Amino acid sequence: MNTRFYNAKILTLADHHKFEITEGELWVKGNTICYIGDGTDTADVCKEGEVLVWDREIDACGNLLMPGFKNAHTHTAMTFLRSYADDLPLQDWLNQQVFPREGQLTEDDVYWLNILGIMEYLTSGITSNFDMYFFPPVDAKASADTGFRTVQTSGLNNFGGTVELMEENYHIVNEMSDLTSFIVGFHAEYTTSKELMEGVAALAQKLKSPVWLHNSETKLEVAECKERWGMTPTQLTDSLGMYEYGGGGYHCVWFEEPDFEIFKKRHLTAVTNPASNLKLASGICPTKRFVDEGIAMAIGTDGPASNNCLDMFREMFLTSALAKVREMDAECVGADEILYMATAGGAHAMQLEDCDRLAVGKKADIVMIDLNQPNMQPENNIVKNLVYSGSKQNVKMTMINGKVLYEDNHFEIGFDPKEIYQRANAIIGRMK
Amino acid sequence: MNTRFYNAKILTLADHHKFEITEGELWVKGNTICYIGDGTDTADVCKEGEVLVWDREIDACGNLLMPGFKNAHTHTAMTFLRSYADDLPLQDWLNQQVFPREGQLTEDDVYWLNILGIMEYLTSGITSNFDMYFFPPVDAKASADTGFRTVQTSGLNNFGGTVELMEENYHIVNEMSDLTSFIVGFHAEYTTSKELMEGVAALAQKLKSPVWLHNSETKLEVAECKERWGMTPTQLTDSLGMYEYGGGGYHCVWFEEPDFEIFKKRHLTAVTNPASNLKLASGICPTKRFVDEGIAMAIGTDGPASNNCLDMFREMFLTSALAKVREMDAECVGADEILYMATAGGAHAMQLEDCDRLAVGKKADIVMIDLNQPNMQPENNIVKNLVYSGSKQNVKMTMINGKVLYEDNHFEIGFDPKEIYQRANAIIGRMK
Numbered sequence: 004m005n006t007r008f009y010n011a012k013i014l015t016l017a018d019h020h021k022f023e024i025t026e027g028e029l030w031v032k033g034n035t036i037c038y039i040g041d042g043t044d045t046a047d048v049c050k051e052g053e054v055l056v057w058d059r060e061i062d063a064c065g066n067l068l069m070p071g072f073k074n075a076h077t078h079t080a081m082t083f084l085r086s087y088a089d090d091l092p093l094q095d096w097l098n099q100q101v102f103p104r105e106g107q108l109t110e111d112d113v114y115w116l117n118i119l120g121i122m123e124y125l126t127s128g129i130t131s132n133f134d135m136y137f138f139p140p141v142d143a144k145a146s147a148d149t150g151f152r153t154v155q156t157s158g159l160n161n162f163g164g165t166v167e168l169m170e171e172n173y174h175i176v177n178e179m180s181d182l183t184s185f186i187v188g189f190h191a192e193y194t195t196s197k198e199l200m201e202g203v204a205a206l207a208q209k210l211k212s213p214v215w216l217h218n219s220e221t222k223l224e225v226a227e228c229k230e231r232w233g234m235t236p237t238q239l240t241d242s243l244g245m246y247e248y249g250g251g252g253y254h255c256v257w258f259e260e261p262d263f264e265i266f267k268k269r270h271l272t273a274v275t276n277p278a279s280n281l282k283l284a285s286g287i288c289p290t291k292r293f294v295d296e297g298i299a300m301a302i303g304t305d306g307p308a309s310n311n312c313l314d315m316f317r318e319m320f321l322t323s324a325l326a327k328v329r330e331m332d333a334e335c336v337g338a339d340e341i342l343y344m345a346t347a348g349g350a351h352a353m354q355l356e357d358c359d360r361l362a363v364g365k366k367a368d369i370v371m372i373d374l375n376q377p378n379m380q381p382e383n384n385i386v387k388n389l390v391y392s393g394s395k396q397n398v399k400m401t402m403i404n405g406k407v408l409y410e411d412n413h414f415e416i417g418f419d420p421k422e423i424y425q426r427a428n429a430i431i432g433r434m435k
Numbered sequence: 436m437n438t439r440f441y442n443a444k445i446l447t448l449a450d451h452h453k454f455e456i457t458e459g460e461l462w463v464k465g466n467t468i469c470y471i472g473d474g475t476d477t478a479d480v481c482k483e484g485e486v487l488v489w490d491r492e493i494d495a496c497g498n499l500l501m502p503g504f505k506n507a508h509t510h511t512a513m514t515f516l517r518s519y520a521d522d523l524p525l526q527d528w529l530n531q532q533v534f535p536r537e538g539q540l541t542e543d544d545v546y547w548l549n550i551l552g553i554m555e556y557l558t559s560g561i562t563s564n565f566d567m568y569f570f571p572p573v574d575a576k577a578s579a580d581t582g583f584r585t586v587q588t589s590g591l592n593n594f595g596g597t598v599e600l601m602e603e604n605y606h607i608v609n610e611m612s613d614l615t616s617f618i619v620g621f622h623a624e625y626t627t628s629k630e631l632m633e634g635v636a637a638l639a640q641k642l643k644s645p646v647w648l649h650n651s652e653t654k655l656e657v658a659e660c661k662e663r664w665g666m667t668p669t670q671l672t673d674s675l676g677m678y679e680y681g682g683g684g685y686h687c688v689w690f691e692e693p694d695f696e697i698f699k700k701r702h703l704t705a706v707t708n709p710a711s712n713l714k715l716a717s718g719i720c721p722t723k724r725f726v727d728e729g730i731a732m733a734i735g736t737d738g739p740a741s742n743n744c745l746d747m748f749r750e751m752f753l754t755s756a757l758a759k760v761r762e763m764d765a766e767c768v769g770a771d772e773i774l775y776m777a778t779a780g781g782a783h784a785m786q787l788e789d790c791d792r793l794a795v796g797k798k799a800d801i802v803m804i805d806l807n808q809p810n811m812q813p814e815n816n817i818v819k820n821l822v823y824s825g826s827k828q829n830v831k832m833t834m835i836n837g838k839v840l841y842e843d844n845h846f847e848i849g850f851d852p853k854e855i856y857q858r859a860n861a862i863i864g865r866m867k
Contacts, residue, residue: 082812086819090769123809126828281756282823284765312810312824317749324713333716337522375852377555378744378827380514381860387518391714392744395810396558396827420807428813 004058004405006031006367011063012374012385013039014070016360020343022386029068030055031367034181034405039363059407063371066399067385070360071130071368072315073349075274076253076303078136078158079120080113083431084308093221093283101308104434110141115426117145118418123313124151125409125416128370128398133215133274133303133353135188135253137163139172140179147180149416150408152368154353156188156215159203160195166202173210182404186250186354188215192228192236197243204244213354214245218252221285225257237262246271251352253303254279255293256286263296272299272352275344277321278312279305290326291335301349302341316393319345323390338390371400436490436837438463438799443495444806444817445471446502448792452775454818461500462487463799466613466837471795491839495803498831499817502792503562503800504747505781507706508685508735510568510590511552512545515863516740525653525715533740536866542573547858549577550850555745556583557841557848560802560830565647565706565735565785567620567685569595571604572611579612581848582840584800586785588620588647591635592627598634605642614836618682618786620647624668625656629675636676645786646677650684653717657689669694678703683784685735686711687725688718695728704731704784707776709753710744711737722758723767733781734773748825751777755822770822803832 008029017023030038030048032055038048049055088100108116113136124132131152134142139155146153155176157169169187176185187207189195195203207214218236219225228236237252238261246265251272255262258273266273275288293300302322304313319341326336350359358366374382378392401409408415440461449455462470462480464487470480481487520532540548545568556564563584566574571587578585587608589601601619608617619639621627627635639646650668651657660668669684670693678697683704687694690705698705707720725732734754736745751773758768782791790798806814810824833841840847 082809084815085813086816086823089816089819089823090766092764092766096765119809119812126809278752278756281760282765284759284763286763287760307824310824311819312826314810314824314826317752320710320749324710327716328713328719331716331718332524333528333714334522334524375856377514377551377558377852377855378746380551380856381517381863383516383863384518384521387521387743391518391521392739392742392746394744394746394827420809423809424807424812431813431815 004031004033005055006405007057007060008063008068009042009060010065012065012067013361014067015039015362016347021339022342024067024385029361029369031405034367036361036363036365036367039361064375066374067372068361069370069372069389070346070358071370071401071403072128072345073301073353073355074124074129074132074304074313074315075301075349075352076276076305077132077134077313078306079132079134080108080116080136080142081306081308082116082119083112083427085311087308087431089282089311105137107434108137110138112430113138113141114145115423116430117142118149118416119423119427120307120313121145121149121151122414122416122420122423125401125414126398127314127316127395128372128401129313129315130368130370130401130403131353131355131358133349139185140175143176143179143183147182149418150182150403150406152182152355152358152403154355155183155185158190159199160190161199162194166199166206170206170210173212184354186215187212191217191224192239193224200240200243207245208247211248213248213250214240215250216240216252218255219257219262220254220280222257225259235259235262237265241265241269254285254288256280256288258289263292263298266298267296270299272301272348274301274303274352275322276303276305277325278317279309281321283309287325287329289329290322291330291332294336294340299348299351300344301352302345314395315345316395319390319393338387341390342386367402367405369402370398373397373399436463436465437487438837439489439492440495440500441474441492442497444497444499445793446499447471447794448779453771454774456499456817461793461801463837466799468793468795468797468799471793496807498806499804500793501802501804501821502778502790503802503833503835504560504777505733505785505787506556506561506564506736506745506747507733507781507784508708508737509564509566509745510738511564511566512540512548512568512574513738513740514548514551515544515859517743519740519863521714521743537569539866540569542570544862545570545573546577547855548862549574550581550848551855551859552739552745553577553581553583554846554848554852554855557833557846558830559746559748559827560804560833561745561747562800562802562833562835563785563787563790565781571617572607575608575611575615579614581850582614582835582838584614584787584790584835586787587615587617590620590622591631592622593631594626598631598638602638602642605644616786618647619644623649623656624660624671632672632675639677640679643680645680645682646672647682648672648684650687651689651694652686652712654689657691667691667694669697673697673701686717686720688712688720690721695724695730698730699728702731704733704780706733706735706784707754708735708737709750709757711741713753715741719757719761721761722754723762723764726768726772731780731783732776733784734777746827747777748827751822751825770819773822774818799834799837801834802830805829805831
């Protein structure tokens with residue numbers, strides 16, 4: 004598929020954390036961006052003798068092309084538990100509602116529940132997810148089959164999985180498709196024995212992989228870890244040799260001084276999950292401190308059972324607005340910084356450097372934002388409009404790897420939405 | 436216009452703060468709901484000899500009909516300053532960016548900027564606003580002309596307006612249209628002299644009107660008021676005889692013990708504006724305390740310059756999620772409570788009791804929610820889906836006073852959206 008976008012506004016990265024917008028054309032050859040410009044300097048795009056034949060030429064009508072959002076932490080297949088048992092204390096929610104039903108999930112269930120989540124990602128301009136759930140090869144297959152890009156990690160803990168199985172999944176998923184990859188991870192310190200964590204560290208070193216985990220999500224988690232080990236989760240995992248090849252933590256709410264130092268020294272990324280942290284009453288991430296320290300950040304929705312939606316617009320607003328109220332400083336963590344986290348920051352965390360921004364040679368993971376909507380007007384500052392007033396309603400098109408998967412409220416993923424909804428309702432219906 | 440909805444799910448109010456959903460038909464005769472049921476017991480709908488002729492019969496396809504959202508605090512015409520000067524300290528933002536540009540607004544500007552805001556309301560299923568801005572008769576005319584329902588109040592303060600002008604506007608707006616009304620109000624204690632406030636209280640008593648104001652939005656505001664008067668803003672305004680006929684406060688973040696008592700005693704309503712309070716680093720409203728005390732609540736977006744969007748879905752999620760994190764209690768302030776605030780609670784605050792819910796005899800201010808979207812599936816709990824994962828994208832239709840103003844992304848308000856966008860850009864362009 005070769006696609007030419009014209010009459011477009013194009014969001015490119017000026018320097019590290021600052022965006023700029025130009026007007027013109029963006030060309031996609033196969034799965035790769037091959038040209039961005041005003042359409043006059045295209046001589047070098049094709050090799051000598053090569054002719055670019057367009058499968059589609061899309062008039063963007065002055066709308067915005069931007070890099071797809073990277074959802075840097077989620078449990079996609081938890082769609083079946085959306086709005087099933089909210090407004091409960093965390094432990095009751097997990098032990099009485101979530102775990103007993105997750106125990107009944109089959110591989111087939113997880114496949115269909117992933118597709119429901121992928122559909123929701125597409126409506127929010129999300130082009131890849133960093134997913135931790137049961138059956139990573141099944142999760143990955145749902146992505147490959149629909150055309151969605153996924154990075155899987157392991158949810159290994161004392162109650163499920165082995166280091167050997169993770170190694171197997173690492174190879175299966177990394178070799179499955181150019182849309183699927185796998186990075187070493189485990190659930191969290193509070194669910195995982197020291198022996199298992201040592202096994203994870205050894206595997207990461209063997210595979211030269213970063214390591215990811217839920218880290219310092221709740222105050223209790225950190226307090227109990229310190230009681231057990233005399234160290235925070237970050238200190239403990241670092242002491243076990245986890246971060247030789249980098250990685251990072253999901254949530255990162257209750258960080259202590261040494262944790263910031265370790266994240267800086269090891270070049271780790273803090274993924275914030277603001278909606279989930281509010282709704283489960285976990286706390287507010289020290290985002291300004293991470294930014295001030297120069298620690299890399301990315302943004303994730305967490306799973307649909309705790310959020311309950313998979314919408315990067317809501318997460319972007321929250322990441323900025325919660326930083327402001329936490330520090331009582333309306334000036335901190337501005338819109339460009341947030342948009343960077345939600346796109347390039349996520350791509351960096353997920354080792355997707357080749358789809359982190361719109362530039363020649365990068366993969367065509369592109370979203371078209373409808374600016375001709377009241378919430379995007381006037382166009383005083385398009386980046387601020389995206390972060391502070393943007394909505395899923397503005398997502399006109401989502402393209403992944405050069406292929407349009409969502410356009411004008413229609414899905415092009417090879418499945419009938421109604422069938423997916425029926426399957427999701429049947430899966431949770433079976434468990435009631 | 437007579438409209439028959441069939442194949443609908445219908446959200447009705449079971450008791451005070453609890454919703455239920457039935458399946459069937461909803462009929463609208465003129466501007467009023469005349470029937471809700473399964474379609475078999477319709478004999479009493481028409482007077483003898485009367486025949487109901489349908490202008491439209493709408494197959495809801497199993498989607499949800501719900502009462503429109505009431506946006507209980509906003510400054511609609513501030514659309515021109517959206518994303519114009521964010522990420523600034525509050526005082527710089529107000530004094531250097533907002534006030535000098537507001538000073539340049541003409542009545543004509545305010546008319547067009549209102550229409551832009553009204554369009555955005557419609558996309559979010561908002562059917563009425565409680566608006567405080569310059570030129571209330573102009574703001575009201577924009578509503579009447581587009582078919583939108585508005586309740587205007589005065590932004591009177593030391594720098595603009597008089598009590599006499601407010602009285603004049605009270606009559607003009609209340610008599611303009613059945614879509615427009617006016618309630619007495621003023622800007623805030625910190626911008627208004629005691630003499631003016633005494634004049635407001637006298638006017639409220641003369642007109643038998645409630646009184647509204649910005650109340651305890653920031654910590655500094657309360658501290659300075661106590662320094663000036665030895666009382667909180669709530670104590671001071673109560674001592675001036677403001678609340679003989681009720682009313683309430685916008686924001687209500689920094690409440691002290693006596694304030695809760697006064698709100699209970701006087702049956703006042705606290706309107707929360709969570710997105711604005713975060714973004715301007717004002718604080719987090721003590722929502723759980725209000726709910727526990729039985730104090731009425733409603734939800735507002737505040738103006739588009741401080742939020743920056745006019746979206747009740749975001750505000751609903753925030754109202755619940757911020758209460759949970761503020762109290763570190765995932766159980767508190769659940770979805771039904773929130774949905775009540777956003778609909779009936781707002782209607783109560785705005786004296787719109789006749790459009791507070793879907794019931795026979797109520798005004799037809801109705802929203803159709805598209806449940807056939809991934810973020811609304813599975814249908815474990817539709818109320819929780821609305822509050823925790825709902826989005827503007829789910830708003831399929833917005834009807835006000837029996838007339839469809841927005842449907843499938845198209846506006847039916849008598850104006851071309853492109854013209855409205857051009858005018859808004861021209862207005863702020865003139866001031867740059």
